Amino acid sequence: MARGKPPGPGPAAPEGEGPGHGQLLGPAQRRDWLRLIRTENVGPRTFRALINQYGGAAGALEALPSLARRGGRLMPPHTPTIAEAEAEMAAHARIGARLVALGERDYPSALAALDDAPPLLSVRGRGEVLRRPMVGIVGARNASAAGRTFTARLARDLSAAGWVVVSGLARGIDAAAHEASLEGGTVGVFAGGLTRPYPPENLALIEKVAQDGAVVSEMPIAWEPRARDFPRRNRLVSGMALGVVVVEAAERSGSLITARLALEQGREVFAVPGSPLDPRAGGTNALIKRGATLVTQAADVLEVLAPVAGRPPEDIAGPEEPPVPPEPAQPGDDARARIIGLLGPVPTFIDDLVRLSGCSAAEVQIVLLELDLAGRLDRPGTGRVALK
Structure with a gap:
């Protein structure tokens, strides 16, 4: 079953923060990445959008409560504490495993090309086979x-x-x-x-x-x-x-x-x-x-x-969602209403939301993140979104 030619390049890592090919995250960055991807309602695509929007995991973590509140959620999504993230990292070390970040040398290159590639992989075994x-x-x-x-x-x-x-x-x-x-x-x-x-x-x-060889997982280390x-x-x-x-x-x-x-x-x-x-x-x-x-x-x-x-x-894989400037752009109430009004249960391309709303890509991304963190958005892939 021959695959068709993919529509465009997929990124090796989120913009703004992260290792280049073969480089390593610092300990604090790895801990922040772990806290962000383990946050409620944050999946790989949302993670990438947050990193691109706020220039790094630390900035994204700080922005989470206000984003979720503007999306209609009364309580902020649950985010692991620093102590909880460090405990999970220590649990990896106890079994001879490690967390490999998107863009690092032992992260499988074919997987890295996907728009929903896990930001972190739990790995136990030989990194050589993953390359x-x-x-x-x-x-x-x-x-x-x-x-x-x-x-x-x-x-x-x-x-x-x-x-x-x-x-x-x-x-x-x-x-x-x-x-x-x-x-x-x-x-x-x-x-x-x-x-x-x-x-x-x-x-x-x-x-x-x-x-x-190696065994890998994207789930928390004790996840049943x-x-x-x-x-x-x-x-x-x-x-x-x-x-x-x-x-x-x-x-x-x-x-x-x-x-x-x-x-x-x-x-x-x-x-x-x-x-x-x-x-x-x-x-x-x-x-x-x-x-x-x-x-x-x-x-x-x-x-x-x-x-x-x-x-x-x-x-090998499809395109990333439209890039946005690293400086967050806060949409006004009218812009937010226009963007939400264009959404429904049928998946819509983000490019179409930008074009039809008359808003900037940055404003659209902010509203999508707000809805996402409030648990109201679905991201089925290939740059599309829908309301749950």
């Missing part, structure tokens, strides 16, 4: 023996060709992919925090992945995974990879969610064909009908991904 090109392998938890055997062969061959295999540490296909690529390098993505590995029966495998956290995990699996191979998947499965996310992120999608009599092949066969690249051997994947691996990461 190499990755391919995702996902599939059914109740995988067949044939599916697991093929997955192992595919993962070994891709690993031998220099690719890091990334998957979600689940039973079945995920586990087979990780096990077969331990020697060459593999990355496992948690749905919860790093101290909440899942599923329990994969604890030994997860430990091997952490020792020989919930059902809605697994699609978020899938977004990281596909976001780190240049392409995703689906080995076995029913017609309604989490693996197909990963394939959809991969397409939205501009990644290549591959599928392994299966018997029409096996429901575990229903989803993969449907992907092939819709244009996914059919895979019977690693060479099918390598042929497509080899040219992509040579591109700079900013040529």
Whole structure:
């Protein structure tokens, strides 16, 4: 399923503050970034908008209460205290993990190109594997023996060709992919925090992945995974990879969610064909009908991904939201009313809000941040927003 040419470059890090490529955040900056991304109603896109608007996390944290109040919220969103942020950083250190910031050397470059890239990743393991090109392998938890055997062969061959295999540490296909690529390098993505590995029966495998490769998460370190956290995990699996191979998947499965996310992120999608009599092949066969690249051997994947691996990461993903000046511009009541009046439940491009409201990009961004922090805004991606 060939990806279309992306509409524009994605940023390596928010403007105004943050490390350049290979540089490190200072301890106080990392603590402020952690406090900001752990703040209620602040996701990756909101984080980036706040950093760009206020020139850094410290300024954004100071502005949060007034922004939320103007957005219609009586109480400011909950923000972790300095002590709480430092406690989470200390908890990482106790298990041999660290927080890697967007723009730092060990932050996966393909993931950094996305407009919803996590500002901070919890990482335990070898940073070297996170700097190499990755391919995702996902599939059914109740995988067949044939599916697991093929997955192992595919993962070994891709690993031998220099690719890091990334998957979600689940039973079945995920586990087979990780096990077969331990020697060459593999990355496992948690749905919860790093101290909440899942599923329990994969604890030994997860430990091997952490020792020989790396395990990562965007969630707080002690976060217990919930059902809605697994699609978020899938977004990281596909976001780190240049392409995703689906080995076995029913017609309604989490693996197909990963394939959809991969397409939205501009990644290549591959599928392994299966018997029409096996429901575990229903989803993969449907992907092939819709244009996914059919895979019977690693060479099918390598042929497509080899040219992509040579591109700079900013040529892989979509554009950032419109940039705004670092100096905050406070909109008047009339401007605020015009901007809110243009919003509704249907996602609208931010560029259209600027054009139709007659307001500056900075004024529009301020109003969007106000609504966001009040819990009234949805950011579905690609520069679009909607009222909840």
